[in-house]
Amino acid sequence: MAHVVLKDLVKTYGNFKAVNDVSLTVNDGEFVALVGPSGCGKTTTLNLVAGLTPITSGDIVIGDRVVNDLDPKDRDIAMVFQNYALYPQKSVYMNLAFPLQMRKLPRDEIDKKVKEAARVLDMTHLLERKPRELSGGQQQRVALGRALVRDPAVFLMDEPLSNLDAKLRVQMRSEIKRFHQDLKATIIYVTHDQLEAVTMADKMAVMNGGFLQQYDSPAQVFAHPVNMFVASFIGSPAMSLIPLEISTANGGTVLTSAEGWSLGLSPRNVQKVTKATTKKVVLGARHSTIKLHKSAVPGSIPAKVYTVEPTGDVTFVQAFLSGAIVNVSVPPNIAVTPDERIWLEFDQERMHLFDGETEMALEAS
Amino acid sequence: MSTIAETASRGQTRRRMRLDGWRWAGRIFLLFMLLYTALPMIWMLITSIKSGFAATQFPPQWWPDEPTLASYQKLLDPQNSVGQDFLRFFWNSLFVSTVTTILSVIVAVPAAYAFSRFTFPGRNFLFFAVLLRNMFPAVIFLVPLFILMRAIGLVNTHGSLVLTYLTFGLPLAIWLLKGFYDNIPVQLEQAARIDGATRFQAFIMIVMPLSTPGIIATAIYSFIGAWNEYIYAYTFLSKNEQLTLPVGIQRFFSENTTDFPGLMAASFMMSVPVVVLFLVLQRYFVRALTEGAVKH
Numbered sequence: 001m002a003h004v005v006l007k008d009l010v011k012t013y014g015n016f017k018a019v020n021d022v023s024l025t026v027n028d029g030e031f032v033a034l035v036g037p038s039g040c041g042k043t044t045t046l047n048l049v050a051g052l053t054p055i056t057s058g059d060i061v062i063g064d065r066v067v068n069d070l071d072p073k074d075r076d077i078a079m080v081f082q083n084y085a086l087y088p089q090k091s092v093y094m095n096l097a098f099p100l101q102m103r104k105l106p107r108d109e110i111d112k113k114v115k116e117a118a119r120v121l122d123m124t125h126l127l128e129r130k131p132r133e134l135s136g137g138q139q140q141r142v143a144l145g146r147a148l149v150r151d152p153a154v155f156l157m158d159e160p161l162s163n164l165d166a167k168l169r170v171q172m173r174s175e176i177k178r179f180h181q182d183l184k185a186t187i188i189y190v191t192h193d194q195l196e197a198v199t200m201a202d203k204m205a206v207m208n209g210g211f212l213q214q215y216d217s218p219a220q221v222f223a224h225p226v227n228m229f230v231a232s233f234i235g236s237p238a239m240s241l242i243p244l245e246i247s248t249a250n251g252g253t254v255l256t257s258a259e260g261w262s263l264g265l266s267p268r269n270v271q272k273v274t275k276a277t278t279k280k281v282v283l284g285a286r287h288s289t290i291k292l293h294k295s296a297v298p299g300s301i302p303a304k305v306y307t308v309e310p311t312g313d314v315t316f317v318q319a320f321l322s323g324a325i326v327n328v329s330v331p332p333n334i335a336v337t338p339d340e341r342i343w344l345e346f347d348q349e350r351m352h353l354f355d356g357e358t359e360m361a362l363e364a365s
Numbered sequence: 366m367s368t369i370a371e372t373a374s375r376g377q378t379r380r381r382m383r384l385d386g387w388r389w390a391g392r393i394f395l396l397f398m399l400l401y402t403a404l405p406m407i408w409m410l411i412t413s414i415k416s417g418f419a420a421t422q423f424p425p426q427w428w429p430d431e432p433t434l435a436s437y438q439k440l441l442d443p444q445n446s447v448g449q450d451f452l453r454f455f456w457n458s459l460f461v462s463t464v465t466t467i468l469s470v471i472v473a474v475p476a477a478y479a480f481s482r483f484t485f486p487g488r489n490f491l492f493f494a495v496l497l498r499n500m501f502p503a504v505i506f507l508v509p510l511f512i513l514m515r516a517i518g519l520v521n522t523h524g525s526l527v528l529t530y531l532t533f534g535l536p537l538a539i540w541l542l543k544g545f546y547d548n549i550p551v552q553l554e555q556a557a558r559i560d561g562a563t564r565f566q567a568f569i570m571i572v573m574p575l576s577t578p579g580i581i582a583t584a585i586y587s588f589i590g591a592w593n594e595y596i597y598a599y600t601f602l603s604k605n606e607q608l609t610l611p612v613g614i615q616r617f618f619s620e621n622t623t624d625f626p627g628l629m630a631a632s633f634m635m636s637v638p639v640v641v642l643f644l645v646l647q648r649y650f651v652r653a654l655t656e657g658a659v660k661h
Contacts, residue, residue, distance in 0.1 A: 052555050072558040079559045085552035089574050102561030146560070 002063035002076075002153035002186060003028045004049065009058035011044055018044045020210040021058075026154075026203075029184040031177075033201035035191055037233070041210040042190045043158055049188060050156050051075050063153055073102070078147035082159040084139045086131035092118075092142050093127040099150045117149040137168045144176070148183070157189045161196065173200060194234050198222065206230050228359040231284050231352055237316055240290070240326040242283045243356060246273050255281060257322040261301050266348040271364040273353055280356025287327040289350040292317060292334070293343040300343035308336050319344065406636075413437070413629035420625040436630035451631060453606060454613030459638070461523050461609055462591040465530040469538050469587040470580060472531070477542030478568065482551065492543075495536045503533060504596060511600055525601045526609070530591040538583040545579030546572070581646050589639055610635050 004026040011019040019041045026032045034042040047053040049060055051072040060067050067075045078099070086095050096117055100110040118124045121141050131139055140160065147155055160176070161169045177200050180187055191197055197204045198218040206213045206221060206229075214226045218234075225231035231239045244255040249262060253270045256262040263283070265273065273281050293300050303319040303326065310316075314329045317336050321344065328344065336342065353362040412420050413436055415429040442448035479485075480492050510529060511520070519525040549572055557567035573580075595611040602608055614631050 050555070050559060052558070071563065072555070073561045073563065075559075077559060079556065081552045081556060083550060083552055085550065085556040087553060087557075087571055098557070099560035102566075146556075150560075 003030075003061075004154055004186065004188065005059070005061040006045070006049070007059040007061070009045065009048060009060065010056045011041075011048055011053065012056045017210050019048065022207075022210075022212045023058075024205055024212060024215050026186060026188060029186055031180045031185075031187045031189065031200060031202045033189045033191055033197035033204045034207060035194055035197040035204055035233075036207035036213075038192060040207040042192075042207050045207070046156050046158055046188060046190045049154075050077055050079055076153040077156055078150055078152040078154075079156040080143045080147050080158065080160045082162055084131075084143040084163075086139055086142055086146075088131050090130075091127065092123065092129050092131070092134070095131065095142055096127075096145050096149050099146060103150070113149050117145045120148075121145045136164055137172065140164060140168075140172060144179070148179070148185075153186065155185050155187045157187060159191055160189075162191070162193070176200065195236060198234065204234075206233060208233075224361070225284075225352065226361050228282060228284070228354045231354070231361070235286055237287055237327040239284045239286050239352070240321075240324060241354070242285075242322050242324045242326065244281055244283055244322065246276065246279045246281055255283060257301075259322050263301060263346065264299065268364050269348055269351070269353060272362040275362045275365075276353075276355045276357075278355075278357050281362070282354040282356050282359075283346070284352035284354060285326070285346050286350070287316065287329040289347040290326065290328045291345040291347075292328050292330050292336070293345060296343050297345060300345040303342055303344050305336055305338050305340045305342055307338060317342075409629045409632055413626055413633050415626050417624055417626055420629075436624075436626040437634075439627065440630055440634065447627070450605070450613065451634075454608050454610045455634070457523065457607060457613075458592055458610040458635075461526050461530070462588050464523075464527050465534065465591040466584050466588045468527065469531055469534050470584050473535055473538040473542050473583055474573075474576075474580060476535075477539045478546050478572070480539065481543045481546035495539055498532065498536050506532075507596065507600060510597070514601060520601055521604055521607060523607065526591070526594075526598055529597050529601070530587070530594060533594075534587040534590045538587055541586065542576070542579050542583050545576045549575050585642060585646060588642065592635075592639060 006022055006024050009019055009022040010017065022041075022045060024032075034045055036042050044053065048055050049062075051067065051070060055068060062075055062077070087098065090098065093114055096114045097110050100113060105113075114127075115124070118127055121144065123138065123141055123145065126134060126138060126142070131142065134142065140163075143160065147157075157176075161172050164172060173196060176189075179185070180200075189197075189201065201218060203216060204218050204221055205215045208229050214221055214230045216224075221230060221234055225234065225239075228241060232241060242257075244257055244263070247254060247256045247262070249256075252264065253273060254262040254264050255273070291300075296302070301321065303321040306318040306320055306325060308315060308317055310332060312332065315332050315334070315336070317328045317330055319326045319328060319342060326344065330336065354360065355362055411428065414432045414434065415426065416431060416433055416435070419426050419429050419431070439445055439447055440451045443452060476495075480488065514520050514525045514528075519528070553571050553575070554564075554567040557571045558564060562570060593611060594609075598609045598612045599615075602612065610631075614628065614635065
């Protein structure tokens with residue numbers, strides 16, 4: 001296994017910058033998820049690391065080698081594709097053997113390694129089948145087997161679970177995670193599903209528009225999103241973002257809404273909003289940090305219920321507040337009906353404040 | 366409730382009847398088409414086993430009173446001058462068609478792959494330029510090509526025909542094969558390259574086997590085109606020992622104006638290679654090899 005370093009990585013197609021100055025380090029044995037909406041450059045980044053797409057500028061280091069101009073075959077990587085890319089004319093056995101044959105290993109060693117990989121992935125009975133005779137989950141497993149049979153320096157995975165049905169996806173998610181723990185493998189994993197990234201990765205790199213937005217552990221990204229994009233992209237349901245304005249009332253700093261109400265701030269939060277470049281500030285709050293009251297309590301803000309979504313464990317309530325939709329989770333025993341008047345109380349400790357102009361998180365120094 | 370169910374079932378019956386009407390119309394149409402294509406061939410076969418006299422008799426003998434294989438024996442007998450000619454024409458046709466087919470596959474495979482996989486300046490323009498030839502009737506090029514062939518000294522050689530058939534067959538062959546390559550997911554090659562293959566190895570080891578049906582379809586197409594071509598062979602070749610079958614048969618026909626059984630036997634034997642080729646390889650047209658390769 002090896003570490004991977006991307007330094008000022010750029011990929012342009014004509015005038016379009018698909019990957020923009022991306023720099024990050026994947027430590028040896030780390031599971032890193034590249035996550036972002038479609039077209040954010042995450043798959044392009046992975047293809048650059050794989051060598052399937054030539055880079056425009058920057059450096060890629062795998063192990064201790066700069067691999068910028070190396071062929072994919074010389075980079076000592078393995079890749080799992082979204083559509084599995086199994087060789088349809090070859091049996092499962094030959095699919096697994098192919099990377100070893102290309103490296104000219106002796107026949108008996110190939111046989112040993114293929115059978116070992118098949119045993120680990122519990123598909124010894126499938127070795128003679130052709131890919132088209134396998135279910136989606138089995139195909140996925142063969143693709144994984146073809147990657148691990150070779151013991152590469154880095155595993156690259158391009159949305160490997162997105163073609164599976166929901167139940168199988170959850171199952172394979174834990175299998176890949178287990179696989180990472182057992183092999184201490186360095187894995188770069190591309191996904192558009194933030195839940196996969198949060199649940200599986202040691203670190204996640206959130207990308208948007210070709211730029212790396214934030215690169216940190218899932219817990220850090222979740223607790224301290226650097227900007228409004230990361231805040232709204234990570235977490236489900238999404239963080240509620242309410243545009244407000246800074247003003248002073250009774251000598252203190254408050255946030256006022258166009259709807260007329262205002263929200264007092266804790267001293268720490270006052271410190272944060274003084275950093276804002278203009279008067280515009282966006283308040284961010286996750287569903288679990290907002291309290292729902294049936295009647296007015298001090299510090300709470302009136303809102304109107306839009307929809308109610310019971311999920312069994314919790315009920316998600318969506319409410320209109322200052323032109324934005326706010327997600328609140330409540331215990332299932334609290335009955336709320338659409339169009340009902342409710343009062344929302346924000347947790348000063350766990351609320352996020354963003355600059356309304358730059359969309360960056362405001363931090364107390 | 367019952368009325369609703371009744372209406373529903375009646376509606377269903379009516380729909381099925383209407384559908385059946387269409388289905389039968391389709392079957393009758395297909396039967397008509399089958400007769401239309403098969404009857405001339407059957408008549409060719411029947412005539413070829415008649416005697417010369419029986420072939421011109423009126424009213425015609427639907428089935429010959431004395432079926433004979435004499436025409437076939439005559440055509441296949443190398444001692445006989447007619448047989449010598451026929452076998453030479455047959456060999457010429459086979460040679461020209463085979464060379465055309467091999468060259469056309471050798472050129473079309475990389476060309477189609479490049480059109481399918483790479484982006485390069487003028488790619489779209491070139492691709493349509495390739496198809497442009499097919500928008501004109503073939504005879505338009507007859508005189509210009511003849512002048513060209515004479516200038517480069519290829520008149521009265523089989524090379525002139527191979528070159529001409531290539532210019533006619535290649536556009537469609539490239540176009541056909543490009544469709545095949547477009548359907549092979551690029552991830553297969555990428556996987557192979559990551560698994561340790563060079564770009565060329567990935568093409569040879571992964572893409573080529575998958576495109577076999579396309580290559581065979583292309584080859585059959587080129588072969589049949591070259592095998593059946595008449596007007597260029599007629600124009601470019603004048604020496605008797607060089608003629609291909611379509612032209613040769615016509616010569617052979619004018620020498621023996623009344624020998625319809627001989628002509629039909631020659632025609633039949635000329636159709637045999639094409640039909641056999643097609644029957645043997647037709648499963649490749651049908652088989653979709655990429656099925657199960659990737660999830661769509």
